[in-house]
Amino acid sequence: MRPKALLALLLTAVLAATGCGSGAGSSADGPVRLLVFGAPEELAAYRTLVEAYEKARPGADVQLVEASDRKDLLARLATSVAGGAPPDLFLMNYRFYGQFAAKDVIEPLDDRLAASQAVDPADYYPVAWNAFRWQDRQLCLPQNVSSLAVYYNRTLFAKYGVPEPRAGWTWNDLVATATAMTRDSRGVVVKATESEGAALRPAVHGLGVEPSIIRLAPFVWSGGGEIVDDPARPTRLTLDGPAAREALKNLVDLRLAYGVVPTDEEVEAEDDESRFANGRLAMLMSSRRSTTTFRSITGFEWDVAPLPIYKEQVGVLHSDAYCMTRGAKHKDAAWRFLEFAIAEEGQRIVAATGRTVPSHIGVSQSPAFLGPAQPPRSAKVFLDAIPTVRALPTVSTWPEIEDVTYGILENAMHRGDRLDDVIRELDRQTRPIFARGEHG
Structure with a gap:
């Protein structure tokens, strides 16, 4: 059986058995578990982000759960949801999150966004932001707009x-x-x-x-x-x-x-x-x-x-976003990290590693992304493409x-x-x- 077919069966089974409400916990305390995948250099970028967050907020605890590749991430997410112990956050491309959105695995973020002093949707490229809207709800917040x-x-x-x-x-x-x-x-x-x-x-x-x-x-x-x-x-x-x-x-x-x-x-x-x-x-x-x-x-x-x-x-x-699971045990703590990662400071940190074309418009046009210190020297190519970019179906x-x-x-x-x-x-x-x- 293909891994993606197995994933669909796992999600269907867990949701039929347990439903997918808001989860048992929304504690303000950590630790926050963040599921990601990538090459070693990409994972190093996320470690840098986590270290900066924990340094800026003493007592915060964010634990990276590192998948070996995308299929491993999808399988881990499916099995953790099925087992009742999903990560608080996961990073996923818009082409793949629809299977989880359809099963109501992802926590909508509209209410938290409305109350946020750190994140204003107007500061972000619409093509990336809108790629993570599902049935008129903002499910995930994009970190990049490649x-x-x-x-x-x-x-x-x-x-x-x-x-x-x-x-x-x-x-x-x-x-x-x-x-x-x-x-x-x-x-x-x-x-x-x-x-x-x-x-x-x-x-x-x-x-x-x-x-x-x-x-x-x-x-x-x-x-x-x-x-x-x-x-x-x-x-x-x-x-x-x-x-x-x-x-x-x-x-x-x-x-x-x-x-x-x-x-x-x-x-x-x-x-x-x-x-x-x-x-x-x-x-x-x-x-x-x-x-x-x-x-x-x-x-x-x-x-x-x-x-x-x-x-x-x-x-x-090409856009990836941070998504919060409905079954997250530490939603308030997860949201605080998500705000940091998506806002200017967090996006500057990851942009400096080379990993992203920042979804935050101001950061994308700053030296954090366009600075000539490291290649590619023609980084503006990525920004010039944004007005022409189209999304694949979700x-x-x-x-x-x-x-x-x-x-x-x-x-x-x-x-x-x-x-x-x-x-x-x-x-x-x-x-x-x-x-x-x-x-x-």
């Missing part, structure tokens, strides 16, 4: 004399650049027709991009298409439209026609983020969260560029949809499945999942 960007190895670009990506570049520019940066061990460009021979496989690939809906979506939108029939109440994918078909074909052609992205075997052996950090990937499409990892790079200089465009600049929202079954579509898109990119068959299979497998979903 989007996809193209990380690139400036040292490699200079070495091979290839112009660096710039604002306004197109998808065709991306393909041409990735082709020029796909090199063998001698530094010679590897043509797609040559790249399958073991002796001629690239030592450096031009681009890393995962074959997923969240990577595909901004290019579908940029070309004037849609990925679902109704963003608010989706019932099906709409990848059969002309703009979506073009974007999907171009995504899989990065491997099939041009050979600029690593094979599935190569990705299995070394993921794209590690490959970039090790100097074997010229460009990588990723969100702001990669910055903390890449700041440890010492062997080359890197920066970020905006996404390429089809017809217009469009980004896809239907409760969206995690299952991402899970199913990833496997189909991965086969399309690496196995060469026919485009019509891919689109048909995506629709066949996801329609029943959409039908089971609840909407915010």
Whole structure:
């Protein structure tokens, strides 16, 4: 059984058995348990935040519960809710919180916000804030408002004399650049027709991009298409439209026609983020969260560029928020920490670690985020993208949809499945999942 299917069963079982009221406790005392996941550098950012909070408020006690990855976090949250001992707070992306919102696991924060002297919704980017509204209630408070960007190895670009990506570049520019940066061990460009021979496989690939809906979506939108029939109440994918078909074909052609992205075997052996950090990937499409990892790079200089465009600049929202569980034992103490983490001081602390594009407008425009002391020097790329950013649907079954579509898109990119068959299979497998979903 898939982990996400198991998660849904666990949530259903616990809520049917125990209900999901406000929980037994709302004590003002701690300790506050905060469930998070991330790479070691990301977890270090949250430890820094907790240490600053505890130093500023003697006697406060916040305990980080560190999951190994997102699936581990989802499983831990589900089982802890089922066992009647959930964390007080958890950090989750808007694409995944709907499954918990639909089961009434999350404590609405509207009343606490109305009484807060530290947090004013007007100070935050609406696209991130609104992503965590569910049925007219504010369930979680966003810490970041990232989007996809193209990380690139400036040292490699200079070495091979290839112009660096710039604002306004197109998808065709991306393909041409990735082709020029796909090199063998001698530094010679590897043509797609040559790249399958073991002796001629690239030592450096031009681009890393995962074959997923969240990577595909901004290019579908940029070309004037849609990925679902109704963003608010989706019932099906709409990848059969002309703009979506073009974007999907171009995504899989990065491997099939041009050979600029690593094979599935190569990705299995070394993921794209590690490959970039090790100097074997010229460009990588990723969100702001990669910055903390890449700041440890010492062997080359890197920066970020905006996404390429089809017809217009469009980004896809990447945003995580702090959510309070209904069954939290220390809600007042949890709220005090949440206020600190979301307000200016807390956001400055985490922004300085490189982890976030702050959701707080003032902090995002301050030296805490834009300061040139650490890379990327073009951090403003992330801010320039915010007006163009669109959110993916928050239907409760969206995690299952991402899970199913990833496997189909991965086969399309690496196995060469026919485009019509891919689109048909995506629709066949996801329609029943959409039908089971609840909407915010």
